Amino acid sequence: MPYQDVKKNRIEPARNPYNASGSAMSIVVNDGKVPAIVRTQFINELLDEVKRSLRIGTPIKLFLVGEYGYGKTTLLNCIAEEFRNKQGICIPVKFQEIVTPVAASTNPDKHFESVIGAILTKMYNALVKEGLLTKQDAVIFEEIEYIDIYDGIFKMLERTHKHNILIAFDELEALFGTLQLKIGYILSFLHSLSEKLAAKPGWGLCVSVTEEYYSQIMSEARQLQEARFNFKIINQLLFSEVKEYIEAKNSSVTLKTTDKIYPFEDEVIEFIATVSGGIPRYVETICQLLWAEAEPSYESVSIETARKIFSNSYRVYASAYFSELSSNFQLSDESKAFLNLLFFSGGRRQSIQELLVLKDSCPISYFDRLSDEKAKYRLKTASKELRSKSELEHILEVFGKSPYRYTLTNSAFKDIFSFRERI
Numbered sequence: 001m002p003y004q005d006v007k008k009n010r011i012e013p014a015r016n017p018y019n020a021s022g023s024a025m026s027i028v029v030n031d032g033k034v035p036a037i038v039r040t041q042f043i044n045e046l047l048d049e050v051k052r053s054l055r056i057g058t059p060i061k062l063f064l065v066g067e068y069g070y071g072k073t074t075l076l077n078c079i080a081e082e083f084r085n086k087q088g089i090c091i092p093v094k095f096q097e098i099v100t101p102v103a104a105s106t107n108p109d110k111h112f113e114s115v116i117g118a119i120l121t122k123m124y125n126a127l128v129k130e131g132l133l134t135k136q137d138a139v140i141f142e143e144i145e146y147i148d149i150y151d152g153i154f155k156m157l158e159r160t161h162k163h164n165i166l167i168a169f170d171e172l173e174a175l176f177g178t179l180q181l182k183i184g185y186i187l188s189f190l191h192s193l194s195e196k197l198a199a200k201p202g203w204g205l206c207v208s209v210t211e212e213y214y215s216q217i218m219s220e221a222r223q224l225q226e227a228r229f230n231f232k233i234i235n236q237l238l239f240s241e242v243k244e245y246i247e248a249k250n251s252s253v254t255l256k257t258t259d260k261i262y263p264f265e266d267e268v269i270e271f272i273a274t275v276s277g278g279i280p281r282y283v284e285t286i287c288q289l290l291w292a293e294a295e296p297s298y299e300s301v302s303i304e305t306a307r308k309i310f311s312n313s314y315r316v317y318a319s320a321y322f323s324e325l326s327s328n329f330q331l332s333d334e335s336k337a338f339l340n341l342l343f344f345s346g347g348r349r350q351s352i353q354e355l356l357v358l359k360d361s362c363p364i365s366y367f368d369r370l371s372d373e374k375a376k377y378r379l380k381t382a383s384k385e386l387r388s389k390s391e392l393e394h395i396l397e398v399f400g401k402s403p404y405r406y407t408l409t410n411s412a413f414k415d416i417f418s419f420r421e422r423i
Contacts, residue, residue, distance in 0.1 A: 002296050003263045006255040017249040018288035038248045040241050043071075043078055046232060050082050053204075054164060059228070060204030061194050065214045066234030069281030072208035075234070076168045079206055088164025088202065089130060093122045095174040103178055111179050116149055116189065123167070124156060132160040150196040157203065164202040167193075172209040183213070184220050194229065236278030243269050245283060264290070267303035274410035275310070275417050282417070289313055307346035307413070314416055315363070318343045321419040329389060337366035338382035339396075339408075343416070347408030349399060352379045 003011040039047075046062075053060045062079070064072045080090030098118045102111055127133040137159055157165055169190075175181045190207060197203045209217065211233075221229075237245060246269060247260035254262055261269065268290065276282035293309040294301050301309075311318070319340060326336040341355050344362045359367040359375050367375055383406065387398055395412035399405040 003254070003299070005253065006257075011253060013292065015253050016288060016291045017253045018291055019284050020288045038245050039078070040237065040245070042234070043075060046075065047078055047082060049230075050079050050204075054082065054086055054088075054202065057201035059194075059198050059201060060166070060206070061229045062204075062206040063217075063229045063231045064206065064208040064234060065211055065231060066208075067211050067279070069279045070234045070236070071280045072234060073170055074280070075232075076170055076206055076208060079204075080166055080168060083164050083166040083204070086164045086202075087162075088166065089127075089132065089160065089162055090166040090168055091123050091126045092168045092170065093119055093126075095169065095171045098122065099174045099178040108179075112181055112185050115175060115179070115181065120149065120152060120156075123153065127156065127160060132162065150192055153193065154196050154199075157200075162202075164204075165200070166204045166206060167197070169205070169207045172207055173213055176213055183216050187217065187220055190229075237273075237280060237283070238278065239270070239273045242273040242276070242278055242283060245280070246272065246287060249287065263294075263298075263300040264306075265300055265302050268301055268306045271303060271306050271410050271413070275414045277414060277418075286310070286417075304346055304348050307348055310413060310417075311343050311346050314420065315344065317420045317423065318416045320423050321416045324419075325395075329391060331389075332382065332385060333366065334378045334382035335385050337364055338379055338386065340364050341367070341379075342396075342406055342408055343412075347406075347412070349405040349407045351403050351405050352376065352383060353403070355379060 005011055050060060052058075060079075064075055066072050076092070080092070083090050095115075098115060102114045102118060105111065105114060124133065124138070128135065128137075133156070137156070172186070175186055176183060190205070194205050197205055207229075214231075214233075218231075243261070246264065250262060250264065251257070251260040254260075256262055264272075264287075272283060272286050272290070276286055290301050290306050290309055293313070294305055298305060322336050322339045322343070325331065325339070326333075338355075341358060341362055341364055342350060344364065345355060345358055353376075356372060356376050356379065359370070359372075370378070383404060386392060386396060386406075387404070395409055395415065397407045397409055399407065
């Protein structure tokens with residue numbers, strides 16, 4: 001039986017509430033059109049600060065710090081929504097879209113000036129698209145010199161006649177990584193711009209950057225502290241937050257108010273939380289896969305189903321992961337084949353006899369043309385070796401006594417999921 005909503009209507013595959021690319025934590029509300037956001041406690045507290053600042057007219061200067069996939073862009077979108085709710089606007093500048101043409105320049109010494117010019121152009125084009133400026137307003141560019149860039153931005157924003165304006169600088173790290181600009185240059189620019197914007201209490205500046213540059217920024221960021229930037233460190237979701245996140249997503253489609261976690265079963269949540277590491281983008285990616293790939297006949301996704309779906313999709317990464325693991329711990333070819341076969345099975349409390357049944361249907365070349373007798377002998381040899389390796393306890397659980405049963409831990413699936421970034 002396929003997934004059903006609260007009225008027992010079939011849920012069409014197209015209504016999968018998760019984003020395959022894992023971006024932006026967006027969910028679809030009941031009418032299937034308007035995007036909403038899964039708002040964690042951290043997001044709610046930050047938005048309360050933004051609302052309070054907009055209400056009393058204090059400057060908004062935020063620096064969002066977090067690794068890839070932690071939700072920085074989502075937060076920028078949430079803050080932008082608060083500005084729009086106050087009849088304001090958001091002017092987004094994604095630095096990843098700027099660095100490619102700038103990097104193509106044959107004069108690296110001019111990269112910083114090119115970036116500043118690209119920022120001004122991006123902002124201008126965004127305001128023209130919003131209908132707040134016209135092509136005639138391009139005269140602003142003719143009236144200022146480079147040294148007066150801040151006056152140029154200020155004049156441009158004033159012409160919108162908007163009381164609440166947010167400038168959102170996303171992916172600041174692209175300037176340091178791709179272009180290798182000096183951090184001090186960019187921080188001086190942000191400091192001067194924030195000081196200029198402070199003259200208008202309803203105008204705000206938000207910046208996002210990955211955590212790898214945070215310590216460098218703080219070591220050179222005295223001027224940002226003087227400008228009273230509020231640094232917000234974004235962490236992974238806790239287990240309880242992953243559960244609430246999934247409940248919000250699932251119930252947005254099923255409309256269930258009691259069993260919000262449906263169609264996932266309880267153990268699946270622990271699996272998702274562990275494998276994703278609590279990173280919102282990865283929660284999205286894994287949940288999208290599990291929701292979409294379950295057999296149409298399944299009414300819910302069990303832990304066995306989740307593991308098998310994951311195993312089918314990440315088999316190539318598992319093979320590379322187990323090869324490296326075997327090299328690091330000096331495992332035999334038999335043990336490497338055993339682990340690959342266990343992963344192929346879904347890794348859920350399998351006996352050697354159950355693994356033996358799978359050898360002919362599995363894509364593991366080690367078992368090609370091996371008789372059942374020889375394969376069983378080698379699996380037994382491998383199982384004995386693996387049980388003797390205490391350092392493998394974090395990825396392999398052993399149950400009972402002879403005949404033993406074997407299960408890959410959730411941590412093993414997490415390692416394999418992470419391993420895809422390395423190959």
